[in-house]
Amino acid sequence: MAVRLTRRVDFPMLDMAGIAFYPRIYDLAHRFFEEAWEQMCEISYPTIINEMGIGFPVVDIKSEFHNPFRYGDTVTAIIWISKVGNKSCTWQYKFENQNGDLLWTSEQVTVCVSMTNMESLTIPDSLRRGLEACGNE
Numbered sequence: 001m002a003v004r005l006t007r008r009v010d011f012p013m014l015d016m017a018g019i020a021f022y023p024r025i026y027d028l029a030h031r032f033f034e035e036a037w038e039q040m041c042e043i044s045y046p047t048i049i050n051e052m053g054i055g056f057p058v059v060d061i062k063s064e065f066h067n068p069f070r071y072g073d074t075v076t077a078i079i080w081i082s083k084v085g086n087k088s089c090t091w092q093y094k095f096e097n098q099n100g101d102l103l104w105t106s107e108q109v110t111v112c113v114s115m116t117n118m119e120s121l122t123i124p125d126s127l128r129r130g131l132e133a134c135g136n137e
């Protein structure tokens with residue numbers, strides 16, 4: 001089951017045109033990414049990094065901007081995992097505003113790595129189960 005999270009588009013996210021500056025959208029996506037772990041795997045991302053000693057950096061990203069993010073919009077992120085491999089997983093992001101307008105979509109591949117040496121690792125079973133259960137929009 002996909003994860004649904006919401007956040008408001010705040011003033012510091014805007015550019016001179018009054019819409020969200022594109023790097024801020026990637027920052028927003030990462031904030032949703034971190035928050036999603038608690039719903040998917042019942043563990044916080046800081047715990048994964050600090051206590052398990054692993055991380056999931058993005059190694060490939062494809063995005064499409066459909067409509068502008070405007071000041072005061074409430075963005076709903078729908079996030080699901082379309083593929084879980086041995087060491088990597090593919091995340092799907094769909095952002096909509098409060099009117100249901102599609103704003104942004106993205107496919108991002110992350111790799112499980114050691115935070116000590118950044119070498120790739122097999123995704124632990126304790127996380128794999130949650131990731132696999134988060135399929136389909």
